[in-house]
Amino acid sequence: MDFRLLGPVGLFDGDTRIHLGRDAELPKVHCVLAALLLARGRPVTGTFLDNALWGAEARNPETRRGYIGDLRLALRRYGFTLPRQGQGGVYQLDVPPDRVDVHGFRSATEAARQLIARGDWSAALADLERSLEQWHGSANALEGVPGDWAAGIRRQLERERREASTRLAEARLRCGLVDEARSDAERLAAESPDDERVVRLEMHAAYLAGDYGTAVEAYERLAQRTTPAPATRALADRIRVRDPLLGTPGGDGHDTAVPRQLPAVTAHFAGRARELARLAELADLTGPRPPIVLVYGTAGVGKSTLAVHWARSVAADYPHGQLYANLRKPGEVLRGFLGALGVPPDRLPSGEAELAGLFRSLAAGRRLLIVLEDPADAEQVRALLPGSDSCLTVVTSRTRLNGLAVAPGAAALTLELLDEPAARDLLAARLGRRRLDGEPAEVVAELIRLCAGLPLALAIVAAQAAERSDQPLAELVEQLRAEGRRLDAIATGDGPTDPRATFSWSYHRLPAPAARLFRLLSRHPGPDFTVAAAASLTGEPDPPLAELTAAHLVSSPAPGRYAMHALLREYAAEVDDDDPAATVRLFDHYLHTAAAADRVLGPYSHVADGVPPAPGVVVTPLADDAAATAWLRAEALNLAAVAERALRAGLPRYAVQLPRMSANYQIRQGRWHEYHDAQRIALAGARRLGDVGDVADTLIELARALGWQGRAEAALREAERAVPLVTDPARAYRLRTLLAWLLGLLDRVPEALDTAEQALAAARDSGNQRAVAVALNEVGWWNAVLGRHELALASCTQALELFEELGDRSGIAAASDSLGLIHHRAKRFSAALQNYERARALYEELPDVYEHAATLDRIGNTLSAMDRPAEAAAAWRRALTLFNDLQHPAGAAVSQKLGRTDALL
Incomplete structure (x- = not known):
């Protein structure tokens, strides 16, 4: 038994359709069945089924449930189940794909597409015939199913059917089944007379059948209605002159040798389906073809393997022969090509220009496929180009050949590393x-x-x-x-297959400045780098990255960013000179740019150690919060890698400073695991430096990172390890503020308030007004949590005034958020909302993702208390999106509030 959608819909036993419901309701039951089958075992919601059944018309879930019930009962008799998933009206019909005609059709057409991409038209022919056998006569898909949804699916399936039919006609033509191909093409052209791809097939098939007049007439009928595309006009011109090369058999009557010089192919070729499909598209015989295809890529990426594999798959389309040369050892390539084409040695001219002219003369009117590997430059290739549109030249190169790439009709394909x-x-x-x-x-x-x-x-x-x-x-x-x-x-010890040897061939072709940069890039520990990082490595303002990119020794995965894969990096390290200053310059680039970013995001948070960057270091200018945030986001992996490498390289200063400069960004963006990992490296670096103050600062940051991860007890233990190391008021303020926060997380609120007051005393002793403002805000917050609203209001108002005097946007946001909480708990909801909204706008602008989400949550609480449920739900939805982006557990509580509110709306 099988399910059918490509014709009358239903469950069939042979050619007998099984009755699935009441006669009057069958079209609707079949609509439900079609929707479930097309989902291919995935859950389908009741809402989707309602849309399929009724579209924009009034919907009736009870009626839909009746259709589902009829269908479930009928299917159960034949061993199929249709369970409902959960409580929301979600259904799932799990049927093996080979029992559903539409899945069999699509599977076979996809298999054919992949075979065509590999040039295997014979195997593709069988799959295409099998795919179209799934259709039941001339019937339309989803026949008898009413509604706009079914009409849309029907149109899509008809498009797929036509594409498969067109491919079948093309496959038959390529496999020499000219009569069958002609019949297919004529039928398709009658159905869609303006489809030029079909018209070209009709013309080509008629021509190969010897019916030149009909081929020309097909073109002229099209030209009377529209202006044909260049590919169609070119095919008509070749038919009019009865081009002998316009066909699979080929042949021009000349008594010449037919060279077959392509190397053997690997028996294990795989992994390049997309690139093969692109080559097949470029070499399509029925359309305009480029005279030259350039295949670029780094050493070892498989350029030669791909080119030769593909060339062998299409060799039958080039009946006058295939020529091959590796130009790394050029020798007398032209003489070899002319000899392969049957020119006796005693008839070869002596000069290079004359040899090239004779080669072009012999290639004219022939269809030759030429594969050239690893040329030194564009000029070396130019001397070997046949100059005939009927020939195709494929060139593999590690270096961009810009002189050839700009030639008329030239196409290029770059091979990337395999995913x-x-x-x-x-x-x-x-x-x-x-x-x-x-x-x-x-x-x-x-x-x-x-x-x-x-x-x-x-x-x-x-x-x-x-x-x-x-x-x-x-x-x-x-x-x-x-x-x-x-x-x-x-290592293999064999030059052409040894990675070290293949890398060396590319490296030794580089100019001296590019070769130096290549070697120095082995010092970069991260996944990618910018021009500024490369300039810092060399100590020169204009690093020769263009030469390395052209040689495919570095890639550019995104605009302005460059990368070198791990094996090339290891080879670069092997040939690297001992230049310690380059490493220091690179680390200084990251440290001083990170410090600049941190000053933009939080000018009161961290202080660098005052050591200026080394000469030649490029510090990237960062104008505002957006630029600083973008730089820190793009360089996050590099900053972590540099800190770790610095620790191993005996440069612990960078291991301590870099995590400190990244902390503000990581907290604001909710990158708490990165924050924690960075502080672990910083702690190891601080201990190596032996500075008690650095160790204390890093323990404080590590405890803060654990707190942000929700590990408050572990955080408290780390913070308490810093207590005996802290003696000055500034560090005492930072430590006590952190301890207050952690105690609050553990619901030890009275202790949190007491510790916050100690932090305030230390802040005043330090003379740092921002520290005083932060501590005042903390004292106010914990008073608010304990219900001491007036004390809290006075403290947080003082904090806000200080933050405003300092122009500290982050502090203004924090104090406004605290005031919002105080007013909310005092049931002054309008004042709460006003303060919350000020905080929210600042957090969004900074940006501080977590605090933005937390403030939105509190805005939702206030709006709910004001009996404005729709606005509360909107605020909670925005908060939930941000919490989910951060993968923060606070999202669960927000989701519960949303659920309760949505139930009331």
């Missing part, structure tokens, strides 16, 4: 899917990461694993983890 799914496909092709699936997923992911997604490295590791089939991949992973030994672990 994890593509890398898994490559490993599976070489090791077998069963063995790969038997390995822990995290081990395979780590192997791919350590190989940097580089196909050459993955192929080598796979070959090693295949030789030792009883060795788990985890052992190979351990070998690759050894820092500084990764290239040894994947």
Whole structure:
């Protein structure tokens, strides 16, 4: 038994349709069934079903439940269940895809698409025929199902059917089934006479059948209605002159040799489906084709493998031969090509220009495929171009060949490192899917990461694993983890397949300044870098990144950012000169730019140690909060990596200072785990420096990080470790303020108030007016929590006045939020709302994501108390979105409030 949607809808036993409900209601029952089947086992809401059944018309959930009941009862008799999920009217019909015609159709068409991308038209033909067999005669999809939703699905499926039919006609034509292809094309053209892709197929099929007149007539009928596209006009011109090369058999009558010079292909090619599809599109015989395709990529990324694999898959489309040359050892390439084309040695001219002219003459009127690898420059390629539109030249290069890229019609394709799914496909092709699936997923992911997604490295590791089939991949992973030994672990000793050797060929072609930058980039510990970081490394204002990018030794994953994959970084470290000043310049770039960002975000929070940046360091200017926040966000991983590297490199000053300068941003953005990890590194650095004050400051920050993670008891223990180390009033104020907050988190509010008052006394002793304002606000807050509203109001009002005198927006927001709480608890709701709204606007502007969310939550509380439930719900929804973005547990309580309020609305 199977389900059908591609024709009359229903459950069928052979050709007999099973009755699924009352006759009068069957179209609606079939609509519900179609919606459930198209969901492919995913849950479907009652609201969606109502839309499918009635669209914009009045809906009746009770009637829909009646249809569901009829369908459930009928399906149960044949072994299918239709349960309802939860209480919200959600339904799920889990049917194996091979029991539903539409899923079989789509699966077969997708398989055909992938085969076509690989050039396997014969196999694609079988899948396309199988896909169209799923349709039941000439019937429309969802036949008999009423409504706008069904009409939309019907149109979509008809488009898919037409696309599959067009592909089938093309596949038949490519496989030499000219009569069948012609019949298909004529039927499709009759249905859609303005579809030029179909008209071209009709013209091409008629031409190959020897019916030149009909081919031209098909074009002229189209031209009477519209202006044909260039591809259609070009095909008509070739038909009019009866181009002998316009067909799969080819042939021009000349008695010449047919070279077959393409190297052998790997039996384990995988992971490049998208790139193969792009090459297939570029070389489509029925459309305009570029005369040259440039395939770029870094060393070891698989340019040659892709080019040769694809060239072999389309070799039949180039019946006059395929020529190949590796230009790294140029020799006499032209003489070799001419000899392969049948020119006797004694008839070869002596000069290079004459040789090139003879090659172009022989290529004219032929369809040749030429693959050229690793040229030194564009000029070397230019001498080997045939100059004929019927030929295609594919060039693989590690360096951009701009002179060729701007040639008319030229196309370029850049190969990137493999992502994890593509890398898994490559490993599976070489090791077998069963063995790969038997390995822990995290081990395979780590192997791919350590190989940097580089196909050459993955192929080598796979070959090693295949030789030792009883060795788990985890052992190979351990070998690759050894820092500084990764290239040894994947060395082959064979130049063309050894990563170290392939990297060296690219490196030794670089000009001296670019080669120096390449070496110095091994010092960068993070995932990517900017021009400013590269300039700081070199100590020069204009680092030659363009040369490294053109040589594909660095990539640009985003505008203004650059990256070097891990294996290239390791090779760069091997050839690196000993220049300690470069590392200090790089670390100074991050430290002093982070300090500048921190001064913008919180000018009263942290003080750098006063050591100026080294000469040659570029400090990125940051004009405002938005610029500072954007820089800290973009550099978050780099800052963490630099701090950790500095600790290992014996430069603990950076390990202490960098986390301190990042703390404000991390707290505001809710990046509390990053904050915690950074402070652990800072604590190790402070202990190495041996400065008691630094150790105390870092213990305070580490305790604060734990508190933000909701680990108040652990935070309190860390804070108490700082108590004996704190002797000066400024640190005493910071420590007591933190202790008050932690005690409050543990519901020890009287102790929190007492500790906040101690913090206020220490702040006054320190003479720091901002510290006094912060402590006053803390004292006011805890008084408010204890219900001492007037004391709280006086304290927080003083704090607000001080913050306003200092122009401290973060402090103004905090004091306004405290005043909002005080007025709310005193039932002065209008005043509470006014203060909360001021705080909310400032937190959004800063931005401080957590405090913004918390203030929105409190605004919702106040609006609810004022009996304004719709506005309260709106505030809570905004708060919930922010809490969820932060993955903060406070979102659960907000969600409960929303649920209760929504039930009343």
